[in-house]
Every structure is written in structure tokens, then in C-alpha cells.
């Protein structure tokens with residue numbers, strides 16, 4: 001029995017990693033969970049008090065104290081499935097010292113919704129290229145799901161994507177609980193890119209709210225945003241997909257409308273006149289869409305997809321354009 005236990009390591013110590021730890025330990029399939037975080041002080045606190053002091057501190061942590069570590073190589077070595085969950089901007093830093101040999105023979109799941117800066121690559125491409133990691137052993141965990149609602153055990157749906165649907169189905173069984181249902185998909189590219197893009201549209205949503213647009217306009221913005229997502233993912237990876245599925249439209253909706261959204265909150269602050277630095281400092285959480293906006297601007301130089309909302313967000317965040325003027329110009333282009 002001991003031998004049949006899945007050994008899974010979660011890499012990252014933020015809200016989503018903490019929520020994933022909860023799902024994995026609430027799920028009853030036999031497994032051994034390892035957890036890497038960079039901060040020794042946080043780790044010692046969790047060992048002693050069984051709660052993450054910084055994120056979702058109401059969650060009781062049920063990982064064995066000896067399975068917590070700040071040594072990434074050690075954690076990766078022990079596990080057969082590695083679940084990556086540091087914000088994309090810090091991924092390279094977190095994986096420092098890890099080589100292709102360390103990942104060999106393992107499966108990697110990315111629960112990151114961001115693009116790796118400088119490389120301008122989604123996580124699947126980054127891991128494949130930099131670690132010669134086979135794409136058929138790479139999975140994407142996504143879906144409309146806020147860590148805060150997982151902490152409250154509110155019913156949520158995830159999507160686990162893999163080129164090998166059988167593998168996705170096998171691993172999905174380790175996440176399901178009373179409050180988590182996991183769909184499977186074979187669209188790793190569409191799932192990753194849609195999750196990255198929705199963060200940019202949540203920023204747009206927050207900016208619009210801050211400068212005075214109401215729910216009527218927000219609905220038009222989101223309706224245009226899903227069309228923008230479809231145009232982009234169809235250009236990057238043209239397969240048959242239903243963009244209305246939860247991993248695409250669902251994720252856009254939750255992030256665009258929820259009180260818990262980091263990206264919408266960040267956009268709201270930018271719309272109110274905060275600088276990027278002050279908004280980031282105030283939040284104590286990472287809004288992936290800020291980094292993604294710049295990366296996507298670069299990636300889209302190749303694809304030349306018509307993306308007026310992304311363009312407006314980029315102009316506000318990176319070209320210091322006025323949110324009021326930019327949104328006014330954007331409004332002229334929406335339908």
C-alpha cells in the first residue's frame with residue numbers, strides 16, 4: 001500500500017499553493033505530499049502551528065512537518081509529480097539549481113497563470129525548452145477558482161489539461177474533494193494562454209470600475225474580452241475548442257467580477273491613480289496580469305492578433321497613458 005502512494009510536491013508558498021495543499025490533503029487517495037517554500041520563517045511557523053501565517057491562515061495544514069522544506073532540489077527528488085505554483089515572474093528564481101536531470105521521469109503540473117518574463121514563454125514552453133521536458137508529461141491545472149473560496153470549501157471546478165487525457169484523468173483523482181470537481185482537457189496551450197489573458201482583462205475591468213464605468217459597460221468589456229481570448233488562442237494553437245467552457249470563459253468571469261480577484265483589485269488601484277509599485281506594495285499579493293501584459297505585447301508581435309483591450313492595458317501600465325483617456329478610446333472600439 002505504502003508503495004502505491006503518489007508522491008507529489010507543491011512548489012510555492014502563496015495563497016493558491018496553500019489552497020492546493022488543502023485540496024490534496026482533504027482528498028483521500030493515498031499520497032505523500034511535500035511542500036517547498038522559499039521563506040524559512042514561514043516554514044517554521046507552519047511546522048509549529050499548522051497554519052500559513054501569510055496566506056489563508058484559517059486553513060489547517062495537514063502536511064507532515066518533515067515534508068516541508070526550503071531546499072527545492074531535495075523536494076523535487078522525493079516526488080514523482082511536481083506541481084509548480086510560484087508566480088511566473090519568480091519561477092526561474094525558484095528553480096535555481098534544478099537541472100533537466102532532476103525533472104527526468106517525473107510529471108510536472110503547472111498551476112501558474114502567467115508568462116515567464118524575459119523568455120516570454122508560458123510555463124509549458126519554458127519547462128519544455130529549458131529542461132528538455134517532454135510535453136506529454138506536462139499538465140496544466142486551471143479553472144475559475146479563487147484560493148479564498150477553497151479555504152471556505154465553496155464548490156469549485158478545476159480543469160486538468162494534458163496531451164494525454166488518460167494521464168489527466170488519473171491525476172485529477174488526487175484533487176477531487178467534496179468541494180472540488182476536476183474536469184479534464186487535452187488543450188494545454190489554450191488552457192494556459194486563456195488563464196494568462198484573463199488576468200489582463202481583470203486589470204482592465206478594475207481600471208474601468210475605478211474611472212467610473214458601471215456594470216453595463218463591464219458586461220460589454222467581458223464579452224469583447226472572451227472574443228479577444230478566442231482570437232489569440234486560435235492563432236497560437238488552432239484546434240477545435242469550445243471557448244465557453246469553464247477553463248476559458250469561466251475563469252474570465254470569476255476574475256473579472258469577483259471581490260477576491262487580485263488582478264481586478266490591482267486594476268482598480270491603477271485606475272484610482274496608484275503607481276504600479278504602490279499598488280503592488282499595498283496588495284501583498286501578486287497580480288500576474290501586470291507582468292503578462294508586457295510579455296503578451298512581445299508575444300503578439302509574432303501573431304499580430306487584434307487585441308484592443310490588451311493593448312489599452314499595456315498602454316496604461318507600461319506607457320504611462322492616462323486610464324481615463326485610454327478607456328475612452330477603447331470604448332469606441334468595443335461592440
Ligand SMILES: NC(=O)c1ccc[n+]([C@@H]2O[C@H](COP(=O)([O-])OP(=O)(O)OC[C@H]3O[C@@H](n4cnc5c(N)ncnc54)[C@H](O)[C@@H]3O)[C@@H](O)[C@H]2O)c1
Pocket residue numbers: 012013014015016017038055085086087088090093111112113114145146147148284285286287288
Ligand atoms: N490565488 C488564487 O486564487 C489563484 C488561483 C489560481 C491560480 N493562481 C495562480 O497561482 C500562482 C501563485 O499565485 P498566488 O495567488 O498563490 O500568489 P500570492 O499573491 O498569494 O502570493 C505571492 C507568492 O509569491 C511569492 N513571492 C513574492 N515575491 C517573491 C519574490 N521576490 N521571489 C519569489 N517569490 C516571491 C510569495 O512568497 C508568495 O508565495 C499565480 O500564477 C496565480 O495566477 C492563483
Ligand SMILES: O=P(O)(O)OC[C@H](O)CO
Pocket residue numbers: 113143144145146199202251254255256258260261262263264
Ligand atoms: O482573480 P485573480 O486575479 O485573483 O486570479 C485568481 C485565479 O486565477 C482565478 O481563477
